[in-house]
Amino acid sequence: xxxxxxxxxxxxxxxxxxxxxxxxxxxxxxxxxxxxxxxxxxxxxxxxxxxxxxxxxxxxxxxxxxxxxxxxxxxxxxxxxxxxxxxxxxxxxxxxxxxxxxxxxxxxxxxxxxxxxxxxxxxxxxxxxxxxxxxxxxxxxxxxxxxxxxxxxxxxxxxxxxxxxxxxxxxxxxxxxxxxxxxxxxxxxxxxxxxxxxxxxxxxxxxxxxxxxxxx
Numbered sequence: 001x002x003x004x005x006x007x008x009x010x011x012x013x014x015x016x017x018x019x020x021x022x023x024x025x026x027x028x029x030x031x032x033x034x035x036x037x038x039x040x041x042x043x044x045x046x047x048x049x050x051x052x053x054x055x056x057x058x059x060x061x062x063x064x065x066x067x068x069x070x071x072x073x074x075x076x077x078x079x080x081x082x083x084x085x086x087x088x089x090x091x092x093x094x095x096x097x098x099x100x101x102x103x104x105x106x107x108x109x110x111x112x113x114x115x116x117x118x119x120x121x122x123x124x125x126x127x128x129x130x131x132x133x134x135x136x137x138x139x140x141x142x143x144x145x146x147x148x149x150x151x152x153x154x155x156x157x158x159x160x161x162x163x164x165x166x167x168x169x170x171x172x173x174x175x176x177x178x179x180x181x182x183x184x185x186x187x188x189x190x191x192x193x194x195x196x197x198x199x200x201x202x203x204x205x206x207x208x209x210x211x212x213x214x215x216x
Contacts, residue, residue, distance in 0.1 A: 013144045013159065013168055014051070015213060016058045024057060025050065034072055036086050048161040049087050052131055052139040056089045059127040063150070064120050066106060074105040092137035095128050126150050144168060146210040156206040168210055170203050180204060181211030 011021040025046055027033040034057065038047035060066055078088035081101050085091055091098060102124070103117050112120070127150070132141040143155040157168045157177055164176045180193060190208070194201045 013210065014054055014058050015145065016054060016062075020061075021054060024054060034068065034075065035089075048142075048159075048166060049090060049139060051159065052090045052142050053087060055130070055142060055144065056094075056124070056127055059123060059150070060120075063123050064116075066110070070106055070109045073109060074102050077105040078102055087138070090131065090139050092133045095125065099124050099128070123150060126153075130155065143171075144210070146206055146213060154202075154206055156203050157210045168207075170199060170207055173197075173199070175199070175207070177207035177210045180207040184208050 011018045014021070022028075023031075024034045025037055035050055035053045037045060037050060039045040057071070060071060061068075075088060078094075078098060078101055079085060082088050082091055082093055082098060088094070088098065094102075099121055103112070103120055106112060106120075107117060130143040130145070130153075131139050132143075134140040140160070142159045144157060144159055145153055146157055147153055156171055158171045159166060159168050163169050163174050168177045169175055170177065170180075175197060180197070183193060184190070184204075188196075190201050190204050193199075194204045197204070
């Protein structure tokens with residue numbers, strides 16, 4: 001799969017522009033990427049871990065508009081403090097010490113009020129709650145945001161690299177949201193789809209919302 005195709009797929013469900021995903025992944029001009037792709041050969045390959053990293057980066061940039069050089073410096077700081085791991089934003093430790101260390105480093109680089117630091121920590125912890133880790137402390141599943149609201153956002157759609165080729169599915173099933181949305185756009189109602197698949201209407205609506213947001 002080409003980097004262009006992978007970037008499009010990563011961007012689609014994270015509500016991040018394609019150009020931004022490409023920049024964070026492979027760099028631009030004299031700047032290197034912010035994350036470490038699964039493979040830097042030709043073509044460059046992005047993994048599920050990269051998808052989750054982009055999820056966290058998107059929250060940082062979208063909700064706090066922190067400049068990327070500062071984010072890059074804070075990530076490097078995390079790499080040093082969290083046992084030099086290559087994916088510090090998505091280690092399980094981020095839920096505790098990692099968030100504190102990240103914000104501490106940003107506070108050294110820029111003027112963030114205590115109130116601003118608390119707000120950033122709250123948003124980051126909400127984003128991290130949408131990641132399911134395995135026993136080794138690495139991501140296993142991701143619940144992407146299907147709405148603009150972050151706090152108390154529903155978790156009815158999940159991305160699991162072992163289900164449906166890594167496409168979003170309704171939680172507890174292998175039902176790809178893409179297929180449900182296509183049937184909805186073809187004229188079938190939410191009620192009809194819920195009966196056909198034996199799912200709640202809320203789940204069908206969230207699957208459709210996921211795809212409509214991605215296509216917007």
